[in-house]
Amino acid sequence: MRIKPDREMIAPLVAIGLALLSIAIVFWIAGANPLVLYQKIFMGAFGSWFGLSRTLTKAIPLLLCGAGLAVVFKMGFWNIGAEGQLLMGVIGATWVALYLAPGAPFWIMIPLMFGVGFAAGAGLGIIPAVLKVKFRTNEVITSLMLVYIVRELVKYLVYGPWKGPQEWGFPYSSKFPLAAWLPTILRTRIHYPTLLLGLALAVFLYLLMKKTKFGYEIEVLGASPETARYAGIKSGRITVLAMVISGGLAGLAGVGEVAGIHHRLLEPLGISPGYGFTAIIVAWLGTLHPLFIILAAFLFGGLLVGGDAIQVSLGFPIGVIKIFNGVILFFFLARGFLSRYRLTKKDREG
């Protein structure tokens, strides 16, 4: 019944390889040279210190959102609204920096931003959880609709009440006070406090899932809600709690983006080109394992940077990079079948 661990590691690589091959064919049909394309993406993302630093910067929100999503996905709760939860973190941090405590020193300001950002993300996140628990409402739809709603909310704020008086006609808020700027590594945009926070939380979640009763209960709920009920597991409480984690981590990612990079509120797509959605794939490719998700976040951070590179050098629209995300997911899903098929065949032989 047990697969050899090395095979478990190889299979994802085979899936990614086949996916890259298929994507190459798609681009070739669309009239682009796939070899040039892949070279541009790879060199753009990993070929220079500058590219690497940008990859690492983009990996930060993917890691935070992805690690949080792994927790809820493991219990079969399909939160696809991390993007909205991230933007709530952005709103929370902006509120702290510009309105709640604009004069606070950094050692109060920064923890306060992360705290409020976590609470804002978690607050949005528990809405689909509570609706699911109370009414069995489909969480895919509610969590996604909240993304569209929060995006409009950010636009409303940045064009309306939070528009900076000194920003001419631009949809920007005022700049944050310096105490609200996260430090970065040398001349890069790697806001390392958020990166360290993400890494620490990934390890924490790994321990939480592996070593605690809460993690065990999530596992049982995901495997079989029936069993969980017989075992007396309070699924409602766990669903809400898991969404506090998932939404909260996405909120932290939002704080990092706005306090570490932009230092002001912008239009939603200017802050996040869909990190919350890409994180769904990151979580899935990281096999819902917080430590593998670190690696997946780095790879998809690279893919986003590579996407910018082909936009600049080959003139492709930015959305094109989603082809990679979609096709890689297809092959990962197919991989599940192939390995299961191998398993049952072996069982029958044995």
Add this chain to the structure above:
Amino acid sequence: MDFIISTLKIVLPAGTPLLLGTLGEIYSERSGVLNLGVEGMMIMGAVSAFGTTMATGNVWLGIMAACLVGGGMALIHGLLSITFRANQIVSGLALTIFGVGLSALIGRAYVGLPLPAKIRASPLPVLEDIPVIGEVLFKQDALVYLSLFLLTPLFWFVLFKTKWGISLRAVGEKPKTANGAGVNVYLVRYLAVFIGGLMAGMGGAYLSLAYTPAWSEGMTVGSGWIVIALTIFALWKPERAVWGAYLFGGVKVLQYRLQPLGISPNLLNMLPFILTMTVVVLVSAQEKIKRKVGAPAALGIPYVKEER
């Protein structure tokens, strides 16, 4: 009065892409396959319809291309979720992401171009002269007529009054029993999923050829997701899909009609999404009170044929 009539008149076109998509998703879900890829199939339909019409100058070829592309996309989901028994939620999401990306790649040549032909209003003789009703119902374009007067009754009839409709519903409720009765579960599911894609593609074609006759990246802006919610709102019944689709069409129109009153456009843009959430919550709450589950019993569950 004129204001009301002119408003109602644009509600139908606004709801038509949603109606087309919802009719298709109802079949897919009735067979037990949840396809969250509607947004991706719709936008691929939109770009294929636009491209084909650009190349041929014929909107009907554009619509056909959109249907085929939508159906083809749906078959990817079918392969993954029916044959490979993969997680339907993730597979549908992947289809949406893929479709949004691929349409951006294909559509990069079409941004900002005018169409050589588009779907135009074709008033129905005699009927258009009926006061009020004629203005609202019979001065529309061919796809509005097709979806409302032909496809909706047809989808209802096939689903509830034909043998294949019984098989389709059986496959989504109790696939084992259906299999025992000699129904090919896989085949019925593939067909239903294909029809779902076909209709989503047609909905996309309506967007790029009639509603906003142009191509822009990401132009479906969530319509596919509203379709998923409308399927629940319709309680998986084609005849109820009409009301849902036009209700949402109405909200879309209201958005533009309220803007001159000085309400922030961003707050108005939230309306359809708030309505979607409200509708889904109300339906689920109602179901819970009545203890009656409206969703097909085998929705989202892969079927494994038992070997003897």
